[in-house]
Amino acid sequence: MKLTRIAGLGLAATLALTAVGCSSPGSGGGGDGDVPASITMVESGGTSGESIKEAYGVPFTKATGVKLVQETPTDLGKLEAMVKSGNVTADLLELGGASVQMAIERDLIEKLDWDDIDPDPMNPESKLEYAFGYQTFALYMGARADAKPVTTWAEFFDTDRQPGKRAIPAYSTYALPIALLADGVKPEDLYPLDVDRALAFLETVADDLLLWEAASQTPQMLESNEAVYAATWDNVRVADGFQVSYDNAVREMSFFVIPKGAKHVKQANQLLHEMSKVENQAVSAELLPIAGPSPDLMSKLSPEIVAEMPAAPEFADTQATYDYQWWADNAAEVGERWAAFKLEKLG
Structure with missing residues (x-):
């Protein structure tokens, strides 16, 4: 249904x-x-x-x-x-x-x-x-003012281009899609998610990842230089001295x-x-x-x-959309795999 x-x-x-x-x-x-x-x-x-x-x-x-x-x-x-x-x-x-x-x-x-x-x-x-x-709303890329600007998730996760930690959601529903976008999957081809590929990509950058439970944590993580980039929604703003990019954001x-x-x-x-x-x-x-x-x-x-509105219609053409049916059908299985991955690789 x-x-x-x-x-x-x-x-x-x-x-x-x-x-x-x-x-x-x-x-x-x-x-x-x-x-x-x-x-x-x-x-x-x-x-x-x-x-x-x-x-x-x-x-x-x-x-x-x-x-x-x-x-x-x-x-x-x-x-x-x-x-x-x-x-x-x-x-x-x-x-x-x-x-x-x-x-x-x-x-x-x-x-x-x-x-x-x-x-x-x-x-x-x-x-x-x-x-x-x-x-x-949309999950988008935020950055410290002194960091190199990012417009793609590939740049976001590229630690050779910009050293430092990356703050991402602690939830498979967001971490896996942005991993696939970073690994070259086009927004229109995102679903069905290739979970194996997403986890394999995240394993390559695991040492540089920080997980957040609430997006409200992300401004402080950037401000304190705990992270140089953060995947966030509606918390990191240009008006507060940060850089943002709404390209490649994930709409929901x-x-x-x-x-x-x-x-x-x-x-x-x-x-x-x-x-x-x-x-x-x-x-x-x-x-x-x-x-x-x-x-x-x-x-x-x-x-x-x-x-300052990441999900404004003018940004939609470059963004990915969330597939509710896929997650309804696969959330339990993917959630178990993600929990095991976090414990082993990100704990």
Whole structure:
């Protein structure tokens, strides 16, 4: 099963079938009954959470009188535990695309009622049957100001060209794709991932790698000269004295889903409506340079903000995209191999 787009706005027939084919989202509570004092969103936290609060939570509360409670962290395991136990405390939960796919396959999330959400215009890849794509970001290359500039992952990992440590994500979902791009794989040929080739490449540079658990670590790693280059997202900026390159970046989207059995679906849909508004996305982009789902967003932003936005459409042609289905199908096996590799080669 693949993530399914909802094409266009004329969705009456599709949504009618949805209503017949599964339990109504509104049946979980919060439909036309009592208005709750608050709803709960589980999200990734940090600057992203702050931007959600200011850009979407504030106008949502102003429009509905309902407060937004934000909890962190988020992951598929937390969603599954809630749904399986019958104790669903979240009304919206943030997931990556591969996790959305797995949540669909495990029957953990509701189909979205797009008639009730009534969104402003959205890019089609953001408007899915089970998920609302609220931001597109990219893993890109950051560098110290005194380092040689980089525009490719091959240059990024070339220690003869630029000595020093390279900081990369501690996660196979990001480390393996950039290794293959560095080893000469074209962005359009990245999937299916050649895991053997990726690990073989990383073994050649293992002595010069540092792993980070949170991208918020990367500015300090560069500033302290612990690393000369860092693969990061939206944390290393020119405005803070660093170099960046968005060429060859790996694009990905974050989604919000409604857990099966969520208690306040009506209000969750109202919040998603606020997240579809371009004026609210513009507020978010000023706080965090991540692209929202409106096709009109870039026209609302200053050139300075767009220049700091790794996933802006103008950079897309040189970038790779994340294959959610491949990771949903292979995450467990690849994760085991990556854990063993880290222990043996990067420990």
